Amino acid sequence: MAAGTYTAQMSVSRWAGRWRLYVALLGEPSSQWPEYEFDGDVVPTVAARSRALNKLGYAFTDGPEWTWTEDSAVPDDAASPVLLIASATVREAGP
Secondary structure (H helix, E strand, C coil): CCCCEEEEEEEECCCCCCEEEEEECCCCCHHHCCEEECCCCCCCCHHHHHHHHHHHCEEECCCCCCEEEEEECCCCCCCCCEEEEEEEEEEECCC
């Protein structure tokens, strides 16, 4: 990852059932990471994700391209519900 870039991730909160977007700041506790929670349980559009990132003070580096990864709620359990996690490279937005 280039200097001055960060990873934004989006996943469904298991507790609230809503999509949340956050920017992972290495070296900082996750409780300090900028976070945005979307209304409803529908996957947010790319435009909605972009607006949320802007509200957090970040912007995409090379366009709004997201990579999706599957994870599981219970590791090593093939019957566990699938968790989808999206990620994109972002940078701090200018003034």
